[in-house]
Amino acid sequence: TPKTVVMIQCVGSRSLKANPYCSSVCCNVALKNAQLLKQEYPEMDVIIFYIDIRTTDKGNEEYYRKIREADVRMIRGKVGEINEDDDHNLMVRAYSSLTGELNKIKADMVVLSTGMNPSKGTMEAIEVLGLGKGPNGFLSEIHGCLKPQETKNLGIYICGSAAGPKNIPYSVSTALAAASKAAALLSHKTITQELIIAEVDESLCLGCHRCEKLCEYDAISVDEDEIAKVDELKCKGCGVCISSCPARAIDLK
Ligand code: SF4
Numbered sequence: 001t002p003k004t005v006v007m008i009q010c011v012g013s014r015s016l017k018a019n020p021y022c023s024s025v026c027c028n029v030a031l032k033n034a035q036l037l038k039q040e041y042p043e044m045d046v047i048i049f050y051i052d053i054r055t056t057d058k059g060n061e062e063y064y065r066k067i068r069e070a071d072v073r074m075i076r077g078k079v080g081e082i083n084e085d086d087d088h089n090l091m092v093r094a095y096s097s098l099t100g101e102l103n104k105i106k107a108d109m110v111v112l113s114t115g116m117n118p119s120k121g122t123m124e125a126i127e128v129l130g131l132g133k134g135p136n137g138f139l140s141e142i143h144g145c146l147k148p149q150e151t152k153n154l155g156i157y158i159c160g161s162a163a164g165p166k167n168i169p170y171s172v173s174t175a176l177a178a179a180s181k182a183a184a185l186l187s188h189k190t191i192t193q194e195l196i197i198a199e200v201d202e203s204l205c206l207g208c209h210r211c212e213k214l215c216e217y218d219a220i221s222v223d224e225d226e227i228a229k230v231d232e233l234k235c236k237g238c239g240v241c242i243s244s245c246p247a248r249a250i251d252l253k
């Protein structure tokens with residue numbers, strides 16, 4: 001049984017050199033593991049290095065306070081290096097960003113809270129289903145606030161960490177929302193297609209591909225004759241291509 005366990009938060013998260021986003025679940029997971037260790041092995045020295053602890057969901061701040069009272073050492077600071085000495089001990093060095101003090105800790109075990117990445121199947125889903133990819137490699141929704149479950153493909157909904165890191169309660173909520181969206185769609189006998197869609201004046205089109213790059217729904221593409229063509233079944237009439245066209249070749253019909 002290790003006598004000293006060091007946990008390091010935000011390894012590969014919230015860093016411009018790796019993943020710029022917060023992996024969302026690691027703070028609470030580390031706190032839970034720290035509590036379980038102290039519960040089973042009260043003599044164990046458990047230390048958590050963190051940038052800042054994020055415990056935003058219901059009840060989590062109270063849980064965090066409980067962990068601190070359980071004699072878990074919380075040190076605010078980024079770990080600079082971990083070396084193994086001749087006796088195979090791990091030497092952790094980190095400055096505390098609160099006190100400026102250099103901490104050198106001999107650890108028997110170091111646990112890294114590594115950043116959450118898109119699953120291996122994400123890229124396959126993007127390619128096979130023609131879904132959108134967000135800047136961090138997760139699936140992209142149509143609108144993070146207004147349409148967080150909808151993808152650009154009608155009838156395909158996303159939930160959980162497919163669109164970005166989420167904890168279990170949030171994943172369950174988004175799964176329920178996605179299921180509701182699917183049920184609502186299936187409850188209709190017919191699907192109504194938007195009547196207002198984009199139309200390209202082929203005599204004006206420059207074939208610059210700007211509209212093609214900006215259309216969230218893959219509804220417009222430039223053909224082999226360098227003319228933009230609208231897929232009438234996919235177009236949602238959002239107007240993005242219209243405002244982006246330098247030749248003013250697109251309008252709604
Ligand atoms: S942005 Fe305008 S000019 Fe460029 S390809 Fe699209 S329709 Fe043609």
Ligand code: SF4
Binds near residue numbers: 218239241
């Ligand atoms: S109106 Fe919107 S959905 Fe339709 S082609 Fe233009 S950008 Fe795409």
